[in-house]
Amino acid sequence: MAQFGDYQNEIYFGGLQGTTPRFPITSADLERAASAALPPSVWSYVAGGAGDEHTQRANAAAFGRYGIVPRMLVGATQRDLTVDMFGLRLPTPVFLAPVGVLGICAQDGHGDLATARAAAQTGVPMVASTLSEDPLESVVGALGETPGFFQLYTPTDRDLAASLVTRAEASGFAGIVVTLDTWITGWRPRDLATANFPQLRGAALANYLSDPHFFAGIDGGREAKPVAIIQHWASIFGNPLTWNDLPWLRSLTELPIILKGIVHPDDARRALDGGVDGIYVSNHGGRQANGGIAAIDMLSDVVDAVAERAPVLFDSGVRSGTDVVKALALGATAVGVGRPYVHGLALGGTAGVTHVLRSVLAEADLLMAVDGYADLATLREAGARRVGAGG
Numbered sequence: 001m002a003q004f005g006d007y008q009n010e011i012y013f014g015g016l017q018g019t020t021p022r023f024p025i026t027s028a029d030l031e032r033a034a035s036a037a038l039p040p041s042v043w044s045y046v047a048g049g050a051g052d053e054h055t056q057r058a059n060a061a062a063f064g065r066y067g068i069v070p071r072m073l074v075g076a077t078q079r080d081l082t083v084d085m086f087g088l089r090l091p092t093p094v095f096l097a098p099v100g101v102l103g104i105c106a107q108d109g110h111g112d113l114a115t116a117r118a119a120a121q122t123g124v125p126m127v128a129s130t131l132s133e134d135p136l137e138s139v140v141g142a143l144g145e146t147p148g149f150f151q152l153y154t155p156t157d158r159d160l161a162a163s164l165v166t167r168a169e170a171s172g173f174a175g176i177v178v179t180l181d182t183w184i185t186g187w188r189p190r191d192l193a194t195a196n197f198p199q200l201r202g203a204a205l206a207n208y209l210s211d212p213h214f215f216a217g218i219d220g221g222r223e224a225k226p227v228a229i230i231q232h233w234a235s236i237f238g239n240p241l242t243w244n245d246l247p248w249l250r251s252l253t254e255l256p257i258i259l260k261g262i263v264h265p266d267d268a269r270r271a272l273d274g275g276v277d278g279i280y281v282s283n284h285g286g287r288q289a290n291g292g293i294a295a296i297d298m299l300s301d302v303v304d305a306v307a308e309r310a311p312v313l314f315d316s317g318v319r320s321g322t323d324v325v326k327a328l329a330l331g332a333t334a335v336g337v338g339r340p341y342v343h344g345l346a347l348g349g350t351a352g353v354t355h356v357l358r359s360v361l362a363e364a365d366l367l368m369a370v371d372g373y374a375d376l377a378t379l380r381e382a383g384a385r386r387v388g389a390g391g
């Protein structure tokens with residue numbers, strides 16, 4: 001059986017033969033190279049967060065407070081990293097977190113398709129953002145056999161919201177991820193300094209522009225001027241959903257519904273009582289609230305509150321395969337990679353994203369081998385030790 005750790009040998013032997021594309025290996029090196037490759041205003045959008053970015057830094061630094069305790073003489077020669085969730089058998093516990101406006105991070109403008117192709121090559125599921133430059137139907141098409149989830153930014157126009165969900169279901173997405181923490185955007189100094197809000201240039205509106213319900217709300221319909229179209233988008237973008245809206249959301253689809261942005265254990269419990277199928281712990285990578293708490297520090301509490309009733313997805317601050325293993329040990333069912341794959345996309349399109357995913361998976365797999373954990377159940381049983389240092 002092929003193991004994810006085999007990527008290590010591919011890199012070494014490719015190096016001997018001069019065939020391996022030379023992408024940076026560590027997340028810090030990838031980040032540095034991507035910052036040089038992207039135009040400054042695009043970089044500020046990708047790299048920036050809310051306020052002084054304390055929470056963004058805390059997300060990553062907090063992983064340093066957890067450790068995996070190695071076990072010896074186990075012979076974990078074959079690792080099983082498969083995950084079952086929502087009736088799917090997934091080859092990896094890693095997924096691509098939703099990232100909007102990916103188009104501006106790719107040379108040909110089709111960053112969403114490039115990312116979907118990397119998902120198809122690696123089997124790593126993709127959560128596709130509402131804010132894409134390619135319509136959701138073409139994104140799910142590029143995924144091939146690899147499962148995709150559609151991330152919904154719920155517009156205030158309910159017909160449009162319903163239409164997006166119906167289209168996602170009809171086109172073959174396996175679930176709907178409803179993002180709760182971004183009905184309004186946080187205070188983002190880097191974007192403010194460049195007066196940069198990329199989607200206001202229309203780079204992320206393909207799902208809207210391909211939807212008749214969107215044009216129904218605009219004077220002049222499809223003939224309206226671009227600025228009127230963008231203003232209309234801005235006026236309907238964010239819906240401050242409340243608990244009272246859960247039955248409505250539930251009524252829109254038969255697909256699993258996963259709520260993204262849950263951090264408080266009581267919210268997780270209440271969401272499950274309200275009929276959702278999955279909990280996605282995230283603080284949006286510190287881009288929304290600079291409130292201070294690292295997402296990983298809340299994961300165990302949410303996992304305890306969920307008490308095996310549903311899968312718990314996690315993102316925010318994951319920079320390596322080691323971080324993935326720690327989040328899994330703390331009880332996550334699957335772990336989302338965010339900014340690092342955007343860096344790969346900026347550096348090399350599909351090949352760059354594939355490299356980042358294979359590197360993260362290889363490191364996770366090799367850590368499990370070295371530390372003597374042959375599967376995720378054993379890892380989860382062992383847990384992660386809180387070590388006090390870091391972040």
Ligand SMILES: Cc1cc2nc3c(=O)[nH]c(=O)nc-3n(C[C@H](O)[C@H](O)[C@H](O)COP(=O)(O)O)c2cc1C
Pocket residue numbers: 045046047059097098099100101129130131151179260282283284285286287315316317318337338339340342
């Ligand atoms: C450039 C960028 C755009 C994002 N766009 C979306 C989005 O459209 N929808 C969403 O739910 N989350 C979005 N996120 C948040 C990610 O899904 C994820 O929560 C975050 O990137 C995790 O933090 P990390 O990348 O620092 O690990 C975005 C993140 C970045 C960096």
Ligand SMILES: O=C(O)C(=O)c1ccccc1
Pocket residue numbers: 100101131182185199284287
């Ligand atoms: O930048 C983001 O994180 C994001 O999710 C978003 C939200 C609104 C508009 C554009 C991007």
